[in-house]
Amino acid sequence: MFLRSFPLLCLLAFASFFTACTDDTDTNLNPAPSQPGTLDVEIDHVAGTEPLAFNTTYTTAAGDKFTVSRFKYYLSNFTLGKTDGSSYLVPESYFLVDEADPESKFFTLADIPSGDYTSLSFTIGVDSTRNVSGAQTGALDPINNMFWTWDSGYIFTKLEGTSPQAPNQALVFHIGGFKKPNNTIRSVSPTLRGVTIPIRKDRNPAVHLKADVLRLFTGPNTIRFATTPNVMGGADAVKIADNQRAGFFTVDHVHTN
Amino acid sequence: MWPRLFQLTALALAGNLWLAACGQAETATPVAEVPGVTVPGNFPAPVYAAEANPPTLPAFELGRALFYDPQLSRTKDVSCGSCHQQFAAFAHADHRVSHGVDNRLGTRNAPPLQNLRWRRDLLWDGGAKHLETMPLAPLTNPVEMDETLENVLRTLNADAKYVQQFAQVYGKKPIDSQQFLKALAQFTAALTSSNSRYDHYARGEAGGTLSAAEVRGLTLLRQKCSACHGTDLFTDESYRNNGLAGGFALDSGRAHITRQARDRGRFKVPSLRNVARTAPYMHDGRFETLTQVLAHYDHGVTESATLDPLLRQPDGRLGIPLTSAEQADLLAFLATLTDEQFLHDPRLSEKPR
Numbered sequence: 001m002f003l004r005s006f007p008l009l010c011l012l013a014f015a016s017f018f019t020a021c022t023d024d025t026d027t028n029l030n031p032a033p034s035q036p037g038t039l040d041v042e043i044d045h046v047a048g049t050e051p052l053a054f055n056t057t058y059t060t061a062a063g064d065k066f067t068v069s070r071f072k073y074y075l076s077n078f079t080l081g082k083t084d085g086s087s088y089l090v091p092e093s094y095f096l097v098d099e100a101d102p103e104s105k106f107f108t109l110a111d112i113p114s115g116d117y118t119s120l121s122f123t124i125g126v127d128s129t130r131n132v133s134g135a136q137t138g139a140l141d142p143i144n145n146m147f148w149t150w151d152s153g154y155i156f157t158k159l160e161g162t163s164p165q166a167p168n169q170a171l172v173f174h175i176g177g178f179k180k181p182n183n184t185i186r187s188v189s190p191t192l193r194g195v196t197i198p199i200r201k202d203r204n205p206a207v208h209l210k211a212d213v214l215r216l217f218t219g220p221n222t223i224r225f226a227t228t229p230n231v232m233g234g235a236d237a238v239k240i241a242d243n244q245r246a247g248f249f250t251v252d253h254v255h256t257n
Numbered sequence: 258m259w260p261r262l263f264q265l266t267a268l269a270l271a272g273n274l275w276l277a278a279c280g281q282a283e284t285a286t287p288v289a290e291v292p293g294v295t296v297p298g299n300f301p302a303p304v305y306a307a308e309a310n311p312p313t314l315p316a317f318e319l320g321r322a323l324f325y326d327p328q329l330s331r332t333k334d335v336s337c338g339s340c341h342q343q344f345a346a347f348a349h350a351d352h353r354v355s356h357g358v359d360n361r362l363g364t365r366n367a368p369p370l371q372n373l374r375w376r377r378d379l380l381w382d383g384g385a386k387h388l389e390t391m392p393l394a395p396l397t398n399p400v401e402m403d404e405t406l407e408n409v410l411r412t413l414n415a416d417a418k419y420v421q422q423f424a425q426v427y428g429k430k431p432i433d434s435q436q437f438l439k440a441l442a443q444f445t446a447a448l449t450s451s452n453s454r455y456d457h458y459a460r461g462e463a464g465g466t467l468s469a470a471e472v473r474g475l476t477l478l479r480q481k482c483s484a485c486h487g488t489d490l491f492t493d494e495s496y497r498n499n500g501l502a503g504g505f506a507l508d509s510g511r512a513h514i515t516r517q518a519r520d521r522g523r524f525k526v527p528s529l530r531n532v533a534r535t536a537p538y539m540h541d542g543r544f545e546t547l548t549q550v551l552a553h554y555d556h557g558v559t560e561s562a563t564l565d566p567l568l569r570q571p572d573g574r575l576g577i578p579l580t581s582a583e584q585a586d587l588l589a590f591l592a593t594l595t596d597e598q599f600l601h602d603p604r605l606s607e608k609p610r
Contacts, residue, residue: 131386132386132387133387134309134310134387134388134389134390134438134439134442135389135390135434135435135437135438135439135442136435137433137434137435141433141434141435142390142393142406142434142438143406143407143410143433143434147390147393149385149390149393149394149396149397149398150384150394150398151384151513151514152384152385152386152387152390152391152393152394153386179515182516233516234516235516
């Protein structure tokens with residue numbers, strides 16, 4: 001009897017191992033999806049009407065000329081909303097997007113409960129909790145050089161380059177900080193232009209986002225390189241973060257296939 | 258008979274796996290040999306709880322090896338232990354400021370490393386907000402170890418013994434930054450000083466006797482110092498301007514982090530534990546003796562916009578008036594905070610790899 005039931009007992013023991021952990025990580029806000037689907041996110045980097053390329057000269061709305069040699073940023077906490085007001089936060093959705101790494105501009109949000117979603121929101125940056133949660137892996141690994149060591153926390157957006165208007169030609173914009181009054185975490189919900197995203201097991205929808213580097217320097221706050229060529233957190237970072245919230249990201253189009 | 262025993266064993270193993278996987282560390286008994294696992298009876302609950310990085314002997318020993326390893330610096334000759342010496346409660350004895358790679362000097366006195374589990378944030382300005390990521394500051398600081406995290410991992414992964422030790426602890430290769438930082442935190446979190454004569458006194462244990470002068474000193478400390486140096490950790494973890502002369506042009510302290518004018522000249526209130534062994538004192542190491550420190554509070558406090566209100570007397574005088582008899586009693590008490598067991602614990606010392 002014991003011998004015969006032994007495999008069953010083992011199975012039960014391991015089954016409890018899995019269910020217990022599922023209970024720990026899921027919350028009522030995110031009920032286990034029955035037939036989950038995916039959403040692809042693809043991001044194009046542009047400077048106004050032109051595609052972004054390193055070491056190419058662009059002009060800001062205010063007339064400053066500049067080139068870009070490094071451009072990377074964090075996106076996190078992707079949330080899909082429905083017309084009834086309910087929403088689904090994709091767990092562990094942390095992505096480091098890097099102009100130098102084309103693969104980083106395409107990623108998939110997986111295990112989304114099936115349904116018709118009419119909004120997409122996400123955070124430019126990293127939520128405050130993860131800024132103070134100790135050693136992280138993956139996108140949040142400090143090896144990615146997006147972590148301040150002397151004032152610990154993530155650099156949310158990094159743009160470096162040159163400008164003839166800058167006093168020493170160099171541009172360094174490190175946008176980060178998660179504490180008042182210099183909190184630069186910004187959540188955005190770029191309009192889907194009336195398109196509904198159908199999340200189904202057998203479908204493959206995709207959102208194409210456009211990130212415009214010119215919009216870092218224009219919007220609620222005009223950034224001039226003669227006076228503001230070097231930002232590492234602080235009040236000027238807040239100004240750029242406010243510009244990011246206002247128009248850095250747009251949805252170019254949505255594939256509902 | 259044995260098949261039944263075997264079943265029970267298998268079930269128990271599966272159960273252990275279940276517990277470990279779900280992170281219910283309170284049910285997993287930490288290995289007794291790791292120092293600093295037990296929360297001392299006179300301490301509050303730790304900020305960095307054991308469950309965050311459950312202490313095990315192999316991981317602790319790994320952290321210990323890393324702490325004393327000069328390979329982590331760019332020039333391969335400066336380790337954490339170079340500027341944090343055990344006999345000085347892991348401060349840097351006789352160094353106003355420490356010398357990093359190429360003998361470069363910084364602007365700040367290396368603080369003692371003790372009871373870090375109870376710290377909300379670290380460094381004189383509180384810039385490091387988590388024990389695990391704190392070492393990234395000295396590792397990458399150009400005047401300290403001047404190395405990149407990338408190079409540190411390259412060095413570790415080129416060391417067969419580390420690769421084997423890390424794989425044993427974390428079960429995967431190569432060594433990544435999370436493994437490295439968690440291992441280091443196993444050691445730094447273990448640096449618990451809680452067995453001074455004062456501690457035995459506070460907990461009513463054998464050996465906990467204080468002399469009349471020491472008791473007078475304790476009473477004085479509670480009257481005049483504990484608004485900042487409070488609790489049995491002897492710090493309230495706040496940032497304050499204690500009236501050091503000379504302004505803050507060289508080092509704005511907490512304002513370096515918050516960028517707020519009101520934080521200019523404010524520095525972390527240090528613990529008084531082992532204070533008799535952690536000379537020199539203050540964020541810049543300007544005072545060589547505790548006598549000088551007490552003299553500063555008695556008559557050396559300097560006016561500035563952000564001077565701590567507790568250092569303004571109702572009559573307009575600055576500082577904390579202390580008679581010479583009171584200073585002698587305070588010095589007597591402060592010596593009871595020396596924890597010889599911690600300063601000489603062989604488990605915390607450098608050992609050949």
